[in-house]
Amino acid sequence: MSLKNNILDLRKRKEEIKKGGGEEAIEKQAQMGKLTARERILAILDENSFHEYDIFVEHSARDFGMEAKVLHGDGVIIGTGTIYNKPVCIFAQDFTVAGGSLGLMHAQKITKIMDHSLKMRVPLIGINDSGGARIQEGVNSLAGYGEIFFRNTLASGVIPQISVILGPCAGGAVYSPALTDFVFVVENISKMFITGPSVIKSVLGEDISMEDLGGARVHAEITGNAHFYAANEQECFEQIKKLITYIPWNNEQKPQPFPAKPPKKVKVEKIVPSDPKLPYDMRDIIKAITDGSDFFEIMEHFAPNILIGFGRMEGETVGFVANQPMVLAGVLDTDSSDKAARFIRFCDAFNIPIVTLEDLPGYLPGVDQEHSGVIRHGAKILYAYSEATVPKITVILRKAYGGGYIAMNSRHLRADFVFAWPTAEIAVMGPEGAANIVFRKEIMEAEDPEAMRLQKIQEYKDKFANPFVAAAKGYIDEVIEPEETRSRILHALKVSKNKNVTMPRKKHGIPPF
Amino acid sequence: MAEKATNSEFLIVQGAQYETTFTKKYRNRIPWKLPNLNLIYSFIPGTVINVLVKPGQKVKQGETLIILEAMKMHNNVLMPFDGEVVKINVEPKDKVAKNTPMLEIRPK
Numbered sequence: 001m002s003l004k005n006n007i008l009d010l011r012k013r014k015e016e017i018k019k020g021g022g023e024e025a026i027e028k029q030a031q032m033g034k035l036t037a038r039e040r041i042l043a044i045l046d047e048n049s050f051h052e053y054d055i056f057v058e059h060s061a062r063d064f065g066m067e068a069k070v071l072h073g074d075g076v077i078i079g080t081g082t083i084y085n086k087p088v089c090i091f092a093q094d095f096t097v098a099g100g101s102l103g104l105m106h107a108q109k110i111t112k113i114m115d116h117s118l119k120m121r122v123p124l125i126g127i128n129d130s131g132g133a134r135i136q137e138g139v140n141s142l143a144g145y146g147e148i149f150f151r152n153t154l155a156s157g158v159i160p161q162i163s164v165i166l167g168p169c170a171g172g173a174v175y176s177p178a179l180t181d182f183v184f185v186v187e188n189i190s191k192m193f194i195t196g197p198s199v200i201k202s203v204l205g206e207d208i209s210m211e212d213l214g215g216a217r218v219h220a221e222i223t224g225n226a227h228f229y230a231a232n233e234q235e236c237f238e239q240i241k242k243l244i245t246y247i248p249w250n251n252e253q254k255p256q257p258f259p260a261k262p263p264k265k266v267k268v269e270k271i272v273p274s275d276p277k278l279p280y281d282m283r284d285i286i287k288a289i290t291d292g293s294d295f296f297e298i299m300e301h302f303a304p305n306i307l308i309g310f311g312r313m314e315g316e317t318v319g320f321v322a323n324q325p326m327v328l329a330g331v332l333d334t335d336s337s338d339k340a341a342r343f344i345r346f347c348d349a350f351n352i353p354i355v356t357l358e359d360l361p362g363y364l365p366g367v368d369q370e371h372s373g374v375i376r377h378g379a380k381i382l383y384a385y386s387e388a389t390v391p392k393i394t395v396i397l398r399k400a401y402g403g404g405y406i407a408m409n410s411r412h413l414r415a416d417f418v419f420a421w422p423t424a425e426i427a428v429m430g431p432e433g434a435a436n437i438v439f440r441k442e443i444m445e446a447e448d449p450e451a452m453r454l455q456k457i458q459e460y461k462d463k464f465a466n467p468f469v470a471a472a473k474g475y476i477d478e479v480i481e482p483e484e485t486r487s488r489i490l491h492a493l494k495v496s497k498n499k500n501v502t503m504p505r506k507k508h509g510i511p512p513f
Numbered sequence: 514m515a516e517k518a519t520n521s522e523f524l525i526v527q528g529a530q531y532e533t534t535f536t537k538k539y540r541n542r543i544p545w546k547l548p549n550l551n552l553i554y555s556f557i558p559g560t561v562i563n564v565l566v567k568p569g570q571k572v573k574q575g576e577t578l579i580i581l582e583a584m585k586m587h588n589n590v591l592m593p594f595d596g597e598v599v600k601i602n603v604e605p606k607d608k609v610a611k612n613t614p615m616l617e618i619r620p621k
Contacts, residue, residue: 006531024574181517203558203583203584203609204558204610204611205558205610206558206610221537221538261526273555276529277529277530277531277532278532279521279533279534280531284577292619303536304536305536325531325533326533326534327533327536328524328531328533328534328535328536328539329526329531329536330526330533331524331526335538360529361526361529362526363526364524364525364526364539366526366542367544368542368543368546371545401525401527422529429527429528430526430528430529431528431529432528432529433527433528433529434526
C-alpha cells in the first residue's frame with residue numbers, strides 16, 4: 001500500500017465514523033428538532049478550530065450480543081477547540097449511536113477530555129444527550145458515571161464547567177450537570193429527571209408528562225437546576241459563547257478585559273420611587289451603571305426576587321447580586337438565597353469582583369418558608385459573602401432592614417466599600433413594624449390608637465429610616481448621590497485591584513449545603 | 514411599567530405593605546393546615562396490602578392498623594394512641610396517593 005492509499009484509507013475510516021449512528025438515526029434526531037452531536041460542537045466552536053480525539057475508540061461490551069455491534073466512537077465525541085480564540089475542551093454525547101448510552105469506553109473518553117481540561121486549565125463544555133446507562137455493560141456504566149462525577153468535583157473552582165442539556169439526561173446522569181457551574185437548557189429538547197414519568201406512574205399513580213416533570217422550563221423556573229434557558233439550540237449556543245467572554249480560563253486568571261464603554265445616559269434617581277413600598281425594575285439600575293448598559297443575566301426565571309449576572313465596568317467583568325423589588329418585594333427566601341450564594345462562590349473562585357445592590361424589606365414570611373428551611377438556606381448567603389475575598393462593593397438604594405441588611409454584603413461580612421443613597425433606610429426593621437413594637441404601650445393606651453400609631457411611625461421614620469445613623473457608626477463608608485453610583489463603584493474597583501486578604505488556614509469550610 | 518399597573522400584588526413584610534408581583538411558585542405554595550390527629554394519612558404513595566382492624570374496634574397504641582406496600586417494602590401503619598377505629602376508607606389492593614386519609618380513629 002502506498003502512503004497515498006494509507007491516507008485515503010484513513011479518510012474513509014474517519015468519514016465512516018463521522019456518520020455516527022447512520023442516516024436513519026440522524027433523520028430521527030432531526031425530526032426531534034435536534035442537531036447531531038458533531039453539528040453542535042461545530043456550531044459552538046470557532047470555525048475550523050475543532051480537533052477530535054479518540055475517534056477510533058470502540059465499546060468493550062462482550063455480553064448480550066453487544067460484541068457483534070459497532071458503535072461509532074462509542075456514542076460520544078471529544079476534542080478541543082476555541083471560542084473567540086480561547087481554548088476549551090468539549091465533549092458531546094451522540095444520541096444517534098445507541099441512544100448516546102454511557103458504557104465503559106464512552107465514559108473513558110469523557111474522563112480523558114476532563115483530565116485534559118483540568119491539566120491544561122481550560123474551561124470544559126459537556127453536551128448531554130443520552131438515554132442513560134448502557135444496561136448491557138452493567139456496573140461498568142455506573143463506574144463510568146462515578147469517574148465523571150469525581151472529576152467534576154475535582155475541577156470545581158479550578159476551571160469553569162459548562163453543561164448543555166440537549167436531549168434526555170436521566171437517572172444518575174443528571175449529577176454531572178448538577179456538579180458543574182452553568183447548566184444550559186433548551187425548550188422542548190432538554191429533559192432532566194432522576195425517576196422518569198413511567199416509573200412515577202406505575203409506583204405512585206401520578207400521571208405526568210416528561211415535559212412537565214423535567215422539561216427545560218421546569219428546571220429554569222421551578223427547580224433552579226438550569227442557569228440559562230433558550231428557545232432553540234442556536235440561541236443556546238449564542239448564550240454559551242457570550243458567557244465564555246465574561247469568565248476566565250481558570251481560577252488563577254482574571255476574565256479577559258474588553259474596551260471600556262459608557263452606559264446609556266439615564267437618570268438613575270428617576271428609576272427609583274422614593275416611597276420604599278413602590279416597586280421598580282432593578283435591572284434598569286444595573287444597566288445604568290454597566291458598560292454599554294449590558295447586563296448578562298443568569299437564572300432569569302428562577303427566584304426572580306434576586307438578580308444575578310455579569311456586566312462590565314471599564315472593560316472588567318463584574319458579578320452583580322441585586323434585590324429585585326418588582327418581584328416579591330425583593331425579599332430573601334430559600335430559592336433566592338441558594339441562587340445568590342452559589343453565584344457569589346463562583347465569582348470568588350474565579351476572581352470576579354462582586355457588586356451588590358440592596359433594596360429589601362427582609363425575609364419572606366410564611367410556614368412553607370420556615371418548614372422548607374429558610375434558616376439553613378439563608379445561612380448560605382452569609383457564608384458565601386463572608387468567605388469571598390474578591391473585591392466586594394455594596395450600594396444600598398433604599399431598604400436595608402434587619403437580617404437582610406446583614407446578609408446583603410454588609411460591612412460586618414467584610415464588604416470593602418459600602419455606599420448608601422440618601423433614600424437608604426438602614427434599620428432593624430421597617431418603621432411600621434418597629435413603631436408597633438417600640439411604642440406598643442403608647443399606641444394601646446392612646447385615645448385614638450390609629451392616629452398615635454401613624455404619629456409614632458413617623459417619629460421612628462424621622463429618627464432611623466435614613467442612612468445617617470449607620471454612617472455615624474462607620475458601617476457605611478459614604479452617603480452618595482444616586483448619579484455618582486457608577487463613578488464611585490469604578491473607583492472602588494480600581495483601588496481594590498490588588499486586594500489581598502488572608503483567611504485562616506483550613507482544609508475546607510463547612511457551608512450549610 | 515404598564516404591566517406593573519395591571520398586575521400589581523401586595524406583600525406584607527413586618528407590618529409594611531409592598532407593591533410588587535408574585536412568582537408562580539409563590540402563588541402555588543400549599544397553605545399550612547393544622548393536622549387532624551384523628552385521621553391516619555398515607556405517609557408515602559403505595560398499595561394497601563391488608564387492613565387489620567374493623568370499624569368500632571378498640572386498638573392499643575402501637576398496634577398495626579394497615580400494611581401499606583411502597584417502594585417494594587411492607588410498612589406497618591401503627592395506632593398512634595389508645596383508642597377506637599371510627600371509619601375505614603381503604604381496602605386491600607387499593608392504590609393510594611401520598612396524604613390520603615386511610616382511617617378515621619378517635620382516642621379512648
